[in-house]
Amino acid sequence: MYFKRNEPFRFTFGQPLDGKLYDATNNTEVKVSILDVSRNGAKVYCEDDIQLKSDTKVRLTYKIDDTSFDAFGAVTWTKPSKTSYEMGLHLNTDDDYHTTMIQSLKKLKRSNL
Structure with a gap:
């Protein structure tokens, strides 16, 4: 798999969202x-x-506005520092997930203008 962040769509949050990550094992x-x-x-x-x-x-769970998202996937990379970790996740999602996420992000963006 090729993971060089070259996807045509990536939304960066000004204020990070809270979420939960579960180790599936x-x-x-x-x-x-x-x-x-x-x-x-x-x-x-x-x-x-x-x-x-x-x-x-x-498994990653989070909310955008009032919409909950839940997706299974795998860690693709980790970047440790002294007190924290950054991780890249590849999520197994479907068209419904994509559509709902895009609608929620548009709503979030409009409300922050």
């Missing part, structure tokens, strides 16, 4: 901040020492 839950989303992925920031490796199966 042992169902460990950790709070994350979602920095950006795309049709099939997300970039998240985590202060907990969860230490997920590439290809770890995960």
Whole structure:
């Protein structure tokens, strides 16, 4: 797979969204901040020492406005620092997820103008 952030659609949040990331192997839950989303992925920031490796199966849940999103996927990359982690996630999503996400992002953008 090729993951060089070249997707035609990527939305970066001015103020990161709160979300939860679950390690699908042992169902460990950790709070994350979602920095950006795309049709099939997300970039998240985590202060907990969860230490997920590439290809770890995960589940990401978050809300945009009043709409909840829930997607399964895998960690594609991690970037550790002294007190936190940034992670790139590849999410397995469908057309309904894409349509709902785009509508929610448009609504969010309009309300922040």
